[in-house]
Amino acid sequence: MFVMQEGPDLNRGNINLEKTDPITGLDTTAWFFSQTQRDPNFYPLHKSTITFFNVMNFKTINQRFSYPGGNAYLCKFRDELRRIFEGENVLRAGADHLVVISLNLAIEDIADRIKELNLVMGRFEGGLRNQIKAGIYVSDGSPQKPIVMMDRASLACREVHGIFNKEYAVFDDALKIKLEEKQYVLDHFEEAFEKGYFHVYYQPVVRALTGKVCGYEALARWIDPVKGMISPLIFIDVLEKVHLIHKLDAYIIEQACKDLRDDIDSGYAYQPISVNLSRLDFELSDIKSVIDRVVAKYNVPKEYLVLEVTESAFASDQKSLGETIKEFRDDGYQVWLDDFGSGFSSFNNLQIYDFDFLKIDMNFLRTFDQNPKSRVIIASIVDMAKKLGIHTLAEGVETEEQYEFLKRIGCELIQGYYFYKPIPLEDYHTKRAELCSFETNESPEERHYFDEIGRINFLDNTPLREHKLEIASDIPIAIIEGENRKYRFIFVNNAFKKVMRTFGADTTDEVLNRLHKNDPGILRKRYEGLIHSEETHEIVEFFEDFGDVKIVSKARFLTRMGDKIAYAFVIKVLSAKK
Template structure:
């Protein structure tokens, strides 16, 4: 029996026997004992009582023709903590009132904890979805500045008699499908969700058997060097091929194994198998490449992952640089305090450590500040709307530029088209992975085509890898690619922002390169430049400069002009930026042409022809 509004809160609102609902039938029971009728907090009838009535009197409510909508308040503990239990009770009562208003004429019930239920006879899923959206609009901005979401799961009865608790479980299951998905408020229970749930249960029931009988297989997806198109590595991926279910999708069994804390067993198996397969490649005399394996948060929490990796490498005598460790975003985003020590230990021992799925989590950029990585794998989601969302190109290019400046190599996964590949190559992303080159394939396919797939015609040699890794450090997006970077934020383009009021000019911003240029002809500020201009030029010249700026303002195009200044010839490019009242802002790029022409004295590093 629930004592307080949402406490104690359980992960699942029902168990298979319905014990979460007071008075639910036991494993062999066919009728509900006498549960309480009314919830003392909301005044709503309780689900347990309502179900008991439908079991006792089949004319009480045509449940077999109804639609059950199960509601769950996200982060309800936060509401209790911020507003006390009394405040949480008030929230539930407001929640109740909104449901009664939006679902007028339907049955609203309390299911315990932070769960309310609507049982309706007259509403379609589309109509319910519309009301769920309206509910979140009202409840999403709760008083006190708390932003909150309410999720809903919808189960539509098929007209046949069913146990009420099963119907409720299905609505609850649909609700859990959208837990943690910010932009989705509801889910409808359907055959696809039913199959997914059954597969997850199958995974739980047959995981040990799959290990014992070798149903897990390692598939390998090639990683390709963008500049050459040659294979330069592989990612090891787990596949479950079951004699009964066929191929069980990874998103099914990985999700289940993570939730039941068994994923570290699978990851340890993949690590060992990758080392074994790599040893076979080395011994075969064919080309072999580094293999990357994934390490999740639970690998670090539930096992001595450093020992697992080192034991497998030692067992098969694998060079450490040929086993690459991909640390997932979820592992890095966790509160695991020792993760930095693990990463440092791996890198100190000679392993490469990559950050996987970069950009998929809110803490991605903080991770680059906290940990040291050799490679950054750009999350494939950035490429999914590549053709329709121009912002994707800007974001990807910015990530590559940033990584290069931090001394980190880059790889993009999920590449499916030539356009994506050509763009990534043009911005200097070094490695490419995706269906454009190959889907993950079993080891047997490589062994059957070794002459084609495992020769140095199609694969990098160790010497090529070292060579192209050096080339990969060049930042194609930098305005000064020849300069070596030492975590400095600089620009070699002499840039300034100038503000004009009538014919008076003041400087709002100048960078270091701009100051170097104006220092070369005796000026220290933009105001100094203006004074020198007025001193050395006629009013006609000053009028022409003014006309250039007016034209830039009206045309919104770049203007370029040259002028003499203190025995120097200066080239200027300007673009209008914006205005406020009688203030007008322009962006300037200025170069001293005379100084450049005078640089005839050769430096010790300059060849003269």
């Protein structure tokens, strides 16, 4: 797939090459390249720059506008290229591929023209907003086969497929090395399977509220005797292209279940392990049967094997994929939507499919410090997920500021280098006391307890109601945990802190102290109200007098774990001394 394939011998005179493409009327690349090889004076190709263009999802254009409409799109594409690249050679390379060959344009000039092209073609009639990608190859001045030059431009174009904020790529030394690595993977992946070069690394997931480990993600790593650690970005891409990714995923699933069984049998604290599923797992195998067999083989509880389906898996809108996901969830597995926000279909997927968790794409956190929009988008995702009854996890967390922000907006689970890096299983064996102790790990009872707490939406106007479709605002809200009639705050938002200050309390302990000093009759009435809320799941209301300040508070029972019980509170100031 990644080998540079040589084309026909264009110097042979017995090959009949069409000069003109019948749809666009452009010269064909095959004819143009044959002329450069026959006649050195025809065009100085060795001094040129080749820009290869590809229309994304051209099949959609044909489906929406029919084939004549698709041909009209190509002709519009041709006209704009001729206008934008006036004086350069515009050629047809087949399918939805057009090529520009130029002599005097720098990469920056070509990039500006690509941007203009997308702006113009984005206004194509019919309301179709489609993107055109490009790959650029600049000749180094040495004689080269034309097919190799265009192939390199095409390979560069392929690098930006599926990357929505990149319009073009340049074939440079870094890309050449990357393609050589892909070729190595292509040549050696069978050997890697046979000789056990693939390993499972585990990255802990922690609960934002407590910092305790509450899960792991199983990640594939290829440790090669020649190349060392080969990047997953390289080998996963190759295995997907050659339709062997399901073989790797099946291996990771089996290893994860085996390791989980070992932890259970050894008496250590154990957590759910999430594994990644590719779109091709659903296409190339009966993935439900594969997983069911492995789970039964190692006698692993189904709720302890979490299935992460990447958002790109839904690009083909397969009905069977949705049916299989429903079967998984009906059978007791958790299904998470991975990389949420990485593609255009994010919200459509939430309409069609049901998920237990959203994993927020780490790219939002990469711009966290520089782009304030990232915070708004992340908060909006958490707010929306809570209203839909879906839990949230943020991946790629690397700083305390990111962590505190995510905790403040109610994102429940955290994954990233701020807490833990992915490490091999043998490292866990040497760090059992730290990573596998019951003090640092969440218990099953705590998991259920905090999952219920996590349903509260700190960003909502009316957080005591469940699953509403309303715009959020900053209502004073707190979560209070009680045990044997002793209470403590485990969460307060900024609005709650502001109300505290109106009656002279700087800390939550001061608030509790003042509440405890109230009349015994008031204390008993408050306690009875909380019991009533637990028994009926109704919202209860209390009036408190802090001298100059009178407030009303509303509370709702959330969940119980043994003697521990959690409530959500919102408060409102009724009167205050001016």
